[in-house]
Amino acid sequence: MKAFFKAKSIAVIGASRNPNKVGHVILKNLLESDYQGKVYPVNPNASYLLNVKCYHAVAALPHKVELAVIAVPAEQSLQAVEDCGKHHIKNIVMVTAGFAEVGNHELEQRLLKIVQKYKINLIGPNVLGVYDAHSSLDTLFLPRLRLNRPKPGSISFVCQSGAVGSATLDLIAKQGYGCAKFISYGNALTINETDCIEYLGQDPETKVICLYIEGIKQGKRFMEVCKKVSKKKPIVAVKGGMTQAGSQAALSHTASLAGSGEIYKAAFKQSGILWAESLEDWFDYARVLEKSIKPKGEKVMIITNGGGYGILAADAVEKNKLKMASFQPRTRTALQKKFPRLVNIHNPLDLVGDADTQRYADALEACLEDKNIDMILLIVLYQTPLITSDIVDVIKEAYDQKKKPLFIVSTGGDFTELHKRSLEEHGIPCFTFPERAVQAMKVVVDFYNKEQ
Numbered sequence: 001m002k003a004f005f006k007a008k009s010i011a012v013i014g015a016s017r018n019p020n021k022v023g024h025v026i027l028k029n030l031l032e033s034d035y036q037g038k039v040y041p042v043n044p045n046a047s048y049l050l051n052v053k054c055y056h057a058v059a060a061l062p063h064k065v066e067l068a069v070i071a072v073p074a075e076q077s078l079q080a081v082e083d084c085g086k087h088h089i090k091n092i093v094m095v096t097a098g099f100a101e102v103g104n105h106e107l108e109q110r111l112l113k114i115v116q117k118y119k120i121n122l123i124g125p126n127v128l129g130v131y132d133a134h135s136s137l138d139t140l141f142l143p144r145l146r147l148n149r150p151k152p153g154s155i156s157f158v159c160q161s162g163a164v165g166s167a168t169l170d171l172i173a174k175q176g177y178g179c180a181k182f183i184s185y186g187n188a189l190t191i192n193e194t195d196c197i198e199y200l201g202q203d204p205e206t207k208v209i210c211l212y213i214e215g216i217k218q219g220k221r222f223m224e225v226c227k228k229v230s231k232k233k234p235i236v237a238v239k240g241g242m243t244q245a246g247s248q249a250a251l252s253h254t255a256s257l258a259g260s261g262e263i264y265k266a267a268f269k270q271s272g273i274l275w276a277e278s279l280e281d282w283f284d285y286a287r288v289l290e291k292s293i294k295p296k297g298e299k300v301m302i303i304t305n306g307g308g309y310g311i312l313a314a315d316a317v318e319k320n321k322l323k324m325a326s327f328q329p330r331t332r333t334a335l336q337k338k339f340p341r342l343v344n345i346h347n348p349l350d351l352v353g354d355a356d357t358q359r360y361a362d363a364l365e366a367c368l369e370d371k372n373i374d375m376i377l378l379i380v381l382y383q384t385p386l387i388t389s390d391i392v393d394v395i396k397e398a399y400d401q402k403k404k405p406l407f408i409v410s411t412g413g414d415f416t417e418l419h420k421r422s423l424e425e426h427g428i429p430c431f432t433f434p435e436r437a438v439q440a441m442k443v444v445v446d447f448y449n450k451e452q
Helices: 021-033 073-088 105-118 162-174 193-201 219-229 244-254 261-269 277-291 309-320 329-338 359-371 392-402 415-426 434-449
Strands: 009-013 038-040 067-070 092-095 120-123 130-132 154-157 181-184 208-213 233-238 297-304 375-379 407-409
Touching: 009 021, 009 073, 021 038, 067 329, 073 092, 073 181, 105 130, 105 233, 154 162, 154 193, 154 277, 162 181, 162 208, 162 277, 193 208, 193 219, 193 392, 208 277, 219 261, 233 261, 233 277, 277 434, 297 309, 297 359, 309 375, 359 375, 359 392, 392 407, 392 415, 407 434
Parallel strands: 009 038, 009 067, 067 092, 092 120, 154 181, 154 208, 208 233, 297 375, 375 407
Antiparallel strands: 130 181
16 A cells, blocks of 8 residues: 555546646645655646646556546546556545445446456545655645645544544644544445555554544454554544444445444454544544553552642542552652642642642652652643743653653643643643543553553
């Protein structure tokens, strides 16, 4: 599958001068990105498009092309695939819709025969496209003005739904997170979710794989591949079509038989896949796993300047079957000497409302050195007056030591968001509420605790 992300030449079949056409948007995106390869528009009615020489047919292309993107109507697309096959273009991204997802199974079977005849690797039909943030190869048919492309990173997305994928890409770009690769695979006529996971499992640019599926093509092979890949890299999955209503919607969306939700949950667990109940969980888990280090255990210390938040966090620790850590005696003694009597040296460690930046620094340093503590949940409520902006540097320094997983929770308005953004830009995942942070902690523990 390397050519789908690192191709040095791309033909856009169906490139158009009409800015509202998919073929125009794909061509424009490729030309406006930092993609370094050759781009060949194919359109029988144009000599130049966007100041690039256009070719009237695939047969007229001057050089061998590694990848073709097909963006013509469904009935015309079969001939386009045939032309690619005759001219030895072996890799195709087919954004064209109008096949099995709308009940046109006969047309899809005709397409399959052509693909098999020429031994073509095809992603699609009915896809958004593929994107590689590292090579800037961008075949997505949504304009950059509407969909921000994320910077290079190490999270890769495999999405049966283009809409789920595009909204997620736009969100992570806004929040400053990076992406390695994005694959919208639609009807999965030949290349399916298992092929994508197998490839990403060996991709050095990918650390975390995010999977959105509505149905699985090859159940046994899927489980075998995921079991192998998940020993090296976390796979976080969201399954669409878990209810009867969702299952019916999936059938008309990508022609997928969604199947029983409970069966999928069991299969995911056996395959080492981390289950996400929602898209919000999906993204939370991915961004934490991308940055996380391995915890030595599951004992959590909560540090807070808000008692109520500490209580809610403690509830979440128990609900997620993690353990509350206890201080070593020498840590307790050291902190008792430093902190005022109002601060009880327990877990949660409530630094109380007059906590300043130094008190947080002392608490963090002690917890990082305490061998009874495996992970730290740090709650910073910026509404209290004695905390200065220097606390951001304190947190960054503690995080950079990489001694223990550190999870940050802060709730508030503009002042809070300003400081959270500074931490996020440093690569430190932050949460708005303690419950979500603890859920993410649990996922990190589950990934590192499963049999390797």
